[in-house]
Amino acid sequence: MNIPDNLKYTKDHEWVRVEDDVAWVGITDYAQGELGDIVFVEIETVGDSLNKGETFGTVEAVKTVSDVFLPVSGEILESNPVLSDTPEVVNEDPYGEGWMIKVKMSNPAELDDLMDVEAYQKMINA
Amino acid sequence: MKITPLVEIHQQLGAKMVPFAGFLMPVEYSGIQDEHITVRTKLGVFDVSHMGEIWIRGPKALDFLQWVTSNDVSALYDGKVQYSCFPNGQGGIVDDLLVYRFAEDEYLLVVNASNIGKDYNWLVERGNEMGLTAGKEIENVSDEMAQLAIQGPLALKAMQKLTKEPVTDMKYYTFKKTEFAGIPGAIFSTTGYTGAGGCEVYVPADKAVRLWEAVMDAGKEYGIKPVGLGARDTLRLEMGFCLYGNDITDKTSPIEAGLGWITKFVDGKNFIDRDLLWKQKQEGVERRLKGFVLIDRGIPRQHYPVYNEAHEQIGEVTSGTMSPMLKQGIGMGYLQKGYWKEGTPVWIGIRNKFLQARVVKPPFYKPED
Numbered sequence: 001m002n003i004p005d006n007l008k009y010t011k012d013h014e015w016v017r018v019e020d021d022v023a024w025v026g027i028t029d030y031a032q033g034e035l036g037d038i039v040f041v042e043i044e045t046v047g048d049s050l051n052k053g054e055t056f057g058t059v060e061a062v063k064t065v066s067d068v069f070l071p072v073s074g075e076i077l078e079s080n081p082v083l084s085d086t087p088e089v090v091n092e093d094p095y096g097e098g099w100m101i102k103v104k105m106s107n108p109a110e111l112d113d114l115m116d117v118e119a120y121q122k123m124i125n126a
Numbered sequence: 127m128k129i130t131p132l133v134e135i136h137q138q139l140g141a142k143m144v145p146f147a148g149f150l151m152p153v154e155y156s157g158i159q160d161e162h163i164t165v166r167t168k169l170g171v172f173d174v175s176h177m178g179e180i181w182i183r184g185p186k187a188l189d190f191l192q193w194v195t196s197n198d199v200s201a202l203y204d205g206k207v208q209y210s211c212f213p214n215g216q217g218g219i220v221d222d223l224l225v226y227r228f229a230e231d232e233y234l235l236v237v238n239a240s241n242i243g244k245d246y247n248w249l250v251e252r253g254n255e256m257g258l259t260a261g262k263e264i265e266n267v268s269d270e271m272a273q274l275a276i277q278g279p280l281a282l283k284a285m286q287k288l289t290k291e292p293v294t295d296m297k298y299y300t301f302k303k304t305e306f307a308g309i310p311g312a313i314f315s316t317t318g319y320t321g322a323g324g325c326e327v328y329v330p331a332d333k334a335v336r337l338w339e340a341v342m343d344a345g346k347e348y349g350i351k352p353v354g355l356g357a358r359d360t361l362r363l364e365m366g367f368c369l370y371g372n373d374i375t376d377k378t379s380p381i382e383a384g385l386g387w388i389t390k391f392v393d394g395k396n397f398i399d400r401d402l403l404w405k406q407k408q409e410g411v412e413r414r415l416k417g418f419v420l421i422d423r424g425i426p427r428q429h430y431p432v433y434n435e436a437h438e439q440i441g442e443v444t445s446g447t448m449s450p451m452l453k454q455g456i457g458m459g460y461l462q463k464g465y466w467k468e469g470t471p472v473w474i475g476i477r478n479k480f481l482q483a484r485v486v487k488p489p490f491y492k493p494e495d
Contacts (some may be wrong), residue, residue, distance in 0.1 A: 035156055037159045037160075038309075040423070042477075062360060063447075
């Protein structure tokens with residue numbers, strides 16, 4: 001199980017990587033493994049300003065449909081363009097090529113509410 | 127929770143296990159799409175030991191099966207298999223099944239795991255009315271039998287290594303009782319639920335591990351992989367095969383479901399719901415099970431609504447998935463009259479959107495393409 005220590009995590013298995021006031025968001029290695037083959041990623045919230053916890057997209061595996069939730073409030077700047085044709089990169093490289101969105105954070109203090117690697121590890125082992 | 131004799135093997139192989147029809151079953155090993163493509167291009171092995179097996183025997187066996195099943199059992203010969211269903215007396219379906227004829231007075235019925243108890247009770251009740259006795263003429267041996275499906279274009283070639291009986295030329299939907307992988311009395315049938323060719327093999331439950339190991343070993347040089355219920359579902363759906371509980375239920379008739387081809391109104395065959403189904407066949411029905419492919423990008427799922435161009439609901443999805451071979455959303459559902467013609471545009475309601483689809487006649491994927 002790959003859980004990088006430079007990221008922040010949510011209880012819904014999203015990860016956040018911060019670069020200045022922009023947060024990169026994706027789903028964790030654990031999440032992609034549980035979902036199985038991801039065959040469709042739909043993100044239609046680019047340009048929207050959403051609150052933390054709101055749905056920013058949908059991930060469909062062969063057997064399941066899952067919403068993905070915004071870890072921090074802000075404006076969705078961009079979604080990963082490769083996901084529409086090659087959603088499987090989320091399985092192959094969830095923290096890299098399989099990133100989902102970039103968010104311009106409106107309240108970076110919310111980052112403190114997210115889990116660090118130890119807390120996330122503890123949660124998925126529980 | 128019931129288990130199959132192979133549960134430990136699945137766990138050792140790292141399968142994701144889920145409860146299904148009361149059994150703990152493998153849903154995937156290497157991944158649904160990888161397993162699916164392996165079956166379409168090479169061969170895969172499925173543990174389908176959860177399926178039910180019920181013997182019907184004795185001098186009344188043929189008359190009884192003609193009464194309780196929709197297909198024409200008199201067309202069978204020894205070694206022939208037939209797809210059929212049990213009409214439920216109210217225009218619905220108790221279950222769909224395979225009928226194996228061993229002799230004029232001996233038949234094996236293979237039924238869905240989720241319906242074993244219901245089917246057996248149904249058969250015993252109907253059997254009692256005709257003088258057949260539970261445990262004697264009607265015998266449920268589901269717990270004593272294991273079944274593997276070996277499916278794919280290379281399956282028969284690989285399995286030939288395990289028996290002296292010639293199997294590579296066997297006709298579709300036939301079977302032989304033979305020694306297989308050193309197991310005497312195995313039932314080897316050229317049936318399956320994938321449209322990829324291959325066979326299904328039935329052995330006593332205590333021989334299941336031996337059979338699995340022999341099959342994996344024989345298939346190794348051809349690239350065999352274990353395949354779970356996830357790919358079993360995507361494979362059957364690409365062929366447009368019905369799944370009981372989704373596409374056919376106790377509320378859907380065989381005529382509505384497009385199973386007229388297994389509903390035989392031949393002379394001398396009276397069967398449960400014959401008059402009602404004959405009327406449906408003559409006068410038509412209000413809804414029919416139809417296949418559709420998504421033109422827009424999206425994946426139809428069970429219970430999603432189906433609309434016409436005016437966004438009036440005209441049906442509901444009963445099964446849907448992303449086709450691993452077509453890389454396109456495919457599905458089936460009951461549609462109102464007027465929307466049955468191939469090419470008819472319909473819209474699937476997916477998350478508050480109307481995604482365009484087109485009615486097609488399954489199979490969605492044709493292996494010879």
